[in-house]
Amino acid sequence: MNGPARPRHAGRRIGGGIALFAAIALAGCSTAGATPTWTFPPASAGAAAAAASAAPAGTPSPGASGASSVSPSPATGTGGGGASVAAAPVADPNAPAYVLRDATAPALMTGTVHDIDMPIIEKDITVAKGFVVHAWTFGGTVPGPTIRVHLGDTVRIHLTNEGKMNHSIDFHASQTAWNRQMVDIAPGATFTYTFTADYAGVWMYHCGTAPALLHIANGMFGMVIVEPKGGLKPVDKEIALVQSEWYLGAQGQPADYAKANAAAAAPDFVVFNGVAFQYKDNPIDVPVKGRVRVFLLDAGPNLDSSFHVVGTIFDSVVKEGVALLRGNAGGWGSQAVDLSPAQGAIMEFSPQEPGLYVMVTHAFNLVGRGAMGIIQAGDGKPLP
Numbered sequence: 439m440n441g442p443a444r445p446r447h448a449g450r451r452i453g454g455g456i457a458l459f460a461a462i463a464l465a466g467c468s469t470a471g472a473t474p475t476w477t478f479p480p481a482s483a484g485a486a487a488a489a490a491s492a493a494p495a496g497t498p499s500p501g502a503s504g505a506s507s508v509s510p511s512p513a514t515g516t517g518g519g520g521a522s523v524a525a526a527p528v529a530d531p532n533a534p535a536y537v538l539r540d541a542t543a544p545a546l547m548t549g550t551v552h553d554i555d556m557p558i559i560e561k562d563i564t565v566a567k568g569f570v571v572h573a574w575t576f577g578g579t580v581p582g583p584t585i586r587v588h589l590g591d592t593v594r595i596h597l598t599n600e601g602k603m604n605h606s607i608d609f610h611a612s613q614t615a616w617n618r619q620m621v622d623i624a625p626g627a628t629f630t631y632t633f634t635a636d637y638a639g640v641w642m643y644h645c646g647t648a649p650a651l652l653h654i655a656n657g658m659f660g661m662v663i664v665e666p667k668g669g670l671k672p673v674d675k676e677i678a679l680v681q682s683e684w685y686l687g688a689q690g691q692p693a694d695y696a697k698a699n700a701a702a703a704a705p706d707f708v709v710f711n712g713v714a715f716q717y718k719d720n721p722i723d724v725p726v727k728g729r730v731r732v733f734l735l736d737a738g739p740n741l742d743s744s745f746h747v748v749g750t751i752f753d754s755v756v757k758e759g760v761a762l763l764r765g766n767a768g769g770w771g772s773q774a775v776d777l778s779p780a781q782g783a784i785m786e787f788s789p790q791e792p793g794l795y796v797m798v799t800h801a802f803n804l805v806g807r808g809a810m811g812i813i814q815a816g817d818g819k820p821l822p
């Protein structure tokens with residue numbers, strides 16, 4: 439379950455997944471109704487401190503990319519500009535453990551018309567061990583819930599702004615006027631954004647309220663998957679990943695606008711699905727020689743992704759509507775898929791032997807900042 443977005447009809451569940459993830463050696467699982475929520479066990483302060491200090495080599499202290507190395511840019515948008523860069527926080531050993539997000543892609547929604555409740559919620563989220571952001575969210579999670587529909591479906595998103603400031607939403611899968619539907623929603627107000635899924639792909643949605651940079655940097659983004667005509671073929675494992683950056687303010691505060699707005703982006707963390715290194719700590723299980731499909735969105739707000747899975751080759755890639763097809767006559771394959779902010783892709787590969795396959799953005803200055811995870815084929819043990 440990716441978040442508390444509340445579909446209004448049975449069977450139109452958001453963020454549901456297949457049960458393969460159950461095999462992962464996680465320490466804690468609680469259930470709320472029918473939707474499992476995976477979390478780490480509540481760590482004692484000492485354990486949390488140990489975990490924070492045990493971060494892998496290369497894990498940045500936010501101080502390393504903090505105030506001294508970032509020059510705030512002049513304000514070019516509305517609001518927030520020109521502020522000095524916040525003092526970089528240090529890891530808080532008492533910060534709550536992060537909530538693991540199931541990387542399993544949600545199931546295709548049933549039916550052709552979808553009513554989805556998506557409350558806008560401002561809340562504290564642990565984005566890396568020891569670091570808490572007062573995030574602004576769609577549905578209470580960062581990223582917001584992943585929505586997966588058929589080509590041609592009608593999607594109605596019912597938003598209620600439970601926060602303290604204006605927010606809005608912009609679905610890249612839609613074709614609509616900015617000043618009709620991407621409007622500010624005041625605190626306490628509701629708004630329904632309606633679109634038809636006219637084109638297949640992996641699409642971004644995000645808050646567009648000024649400064650949009652800050653609203654995206656503070657967590658307001660998510661993924662829409664529109665399946666192509668005829669649907670996607672079943673595979674053994676589907677993974678949905680959103681790459682994004684965190685530009686930390688003080689502990690427990692929103693992202694730092696001046697830091698996010700710097701011309702030379704220097705994020706504290708670059709993450710898959712909102713949390714640094716969560717899939718390094720909790721590898722994603724796939725079957726040996728099974729087919730694996732990855733839905734990837736680069737939410738930015740600023741940096742590109744170069745997605746690569748060490749030891750595999752993508753035999754099928756659809757990036758922004760351009761396809762490399764499995765079994766093509768020339769025998770072509772792909773090693774890394776480049777996505778600029780707001781671009782999406784679907785990649786497929788098959789791990790050819792048991793063992794561990796590291797997924798990264800191949801911009802290696804960002805790998806040590808959290809954009810790294812492990813895909814485990816079989817029991818993870820390499821062949822002798």
Ligand SMILES: [Cu+2]
Binds near residue numbers: 645647
């Ligand atoms: Cu917003």
